[in-house]
Amino acid sequence: MSYWRKTEQARTILVVLAVLVVVWEMSVRIFGIRSFLLPAPTIVISDIIDHPAFFARQSLYTVYVTSVGFFIALVGGVLAAIAIVSSSFIDRTFYTLLVATNSIPKVALAPLFVIWLGTGGAPKIAIAAIIAIFPIVINTTVGLRAIDNDMIDLARSARAPRWDVMMKVRFPNALPSVFAGAKIGISFALIGAIVGEFVAGEQGLGYVILTSQATFNSTRAFAAILVLGVLGTIMFFMIEAVERWMLPWHVSQRSQKGR
Template sequence: MVASPDVTQKDRGRPAVAAGPAAERPVRRRGPRRDSVTAAVKAVVGVLGLFAVWELVVALADPPEYLLVGPISAFVELAERPGYFAENTFITLQEALAGFALGTALGVLCGAALHYSTTIRSFLYPALIAIDTIPKVALAPLFIVWFGFGFESKAFVAMAIAFFPLVINTYDGLGSVPHELQELARINKASAWKRMAKIEFIYAIPSILSGAKISISLAVGGAVVGEFIAGSKGLGYVIMLANSQVDLPSMFAAFIVLAAIALALFFLVDLAGRKLVPWKQHTR
């Protein structure tokens, strides 16, 4: 059989490609920025849908205002007293960020100490687990006795709640280094400092950031808990005052602001994680 003159020797080993517009059209993949925009749009739609369902339930059930109000009433309250809510939001935000910063620093240091020292791990790890089982609301009065009724006591309550996820995640992250890399560092006679800085903490960063995303939301809750116990300012105080006055629009307005703060801080920590560990996005 004689081969067709249009088919060369070089082309015989190649697979056949379908002709037509579909074969010529390049495959377009969505970039990470477009994926982020899509995710943000879906999140906004989800939140708006939740508010719509909430308002619909209130409209259909028509409960008395001292039992339940809809999101429209809460947003009207926010619009009528923006300065009041902004001032108290700023106070709670300061307390939460201070507690988160302290909790992050102490949590990472404590997690590293647990990993690198078997003596500290033997004595401290069971004690930390025991303390972690204590409800943090029970610890709040103790911090108020120690640090008074001001800013410091709320920040330390937030720190106590944000501390433990970072301890556990740092300890687990430092222990996640592959055995092959550890052996390679020993073969190349890398110092303990270089192994820690160049290998172990690099592997621990994603785990630490995962703990930070949990801790930042807990820090906001910790600041509110401190304001519940002994606060004269902040969103926790707004909620307690609204509760005593059976003012549900103010209470739900504070809830919405708290949720917005926690969500915004969570996404900021997540964004920082994407910048710090860009290689993690390619392994998903």
């Protein structure tokens, strides 16, 4: 049942996408929309096919920045959440500071990272990490706290050390929330990578979009956006695949298998 349901969902998504592409293509042709305003999808796809090495090179750089930034955000976010749950002082100070920092538009911080870290890959990775870390911290913190007090009392009655309670009781219970934050975080990390490439890029898909805008090359910009959409989708479902592999016992995974 699960296989056929997923196959049906994939088929539905493909049909919807195909209809949208056909409507897009026909609208451009019927209304005579000029390519520099809205290129037809066939032209956009042709640009990708005609320059595979170029798009592969730019995509690899963006994926590299996104992956490193996401990894830093994941490790830092999980450790920060553990510290927040373990210490009331850190909860009152760092957690509040994190919420306040998140309210600042990250685009406004991007030029500062360029000043501090230069124009290489470091500022882009930093921007990706700082954008991705917030949902990871929030979701992990909620997961670590959302546990039955009876389980905590049972562990303490067995004289389990505080660290063992955290890592063997709280953390396994929080894994679904960690993955929920990670799936949001990977999308945010990709956004952060593009923002960094906009501000101080010399390569990457964000830089391609920026230079295409400067030369009114809408076809190249749409091609880069299409590749970004594909990459973001792949990275999201990679996180989801790891979640299914690590959490086959969770109710969300069992309910999917039972459909």
